[in-house]
Amino acid sequence: MCGAILFLISDALLAWNCFRVKIKSTQILILVTTM
Numbered sequence: 033m034c035g036a037i038l039f040l041i042s043d044a045l046l047a048w049n050c051f052r053v054k055i056k057s058t059q060i061l062i063l064v065t066t067m
Contacts, residue, residue, distance in 0.1 A: 038065045
C-alpha cells in the first residue's frame, strides 16, 4: 500500500513537471519516492 502511494506521488510529480510548471526540486522528489 505504501509503495502504491509513493508511486502515485512520483507519477503525479512527473505529470506536473511535464505539463505545468518546471520545478527544480521535482527530480529529487521523484528519485526519493521511487527508492
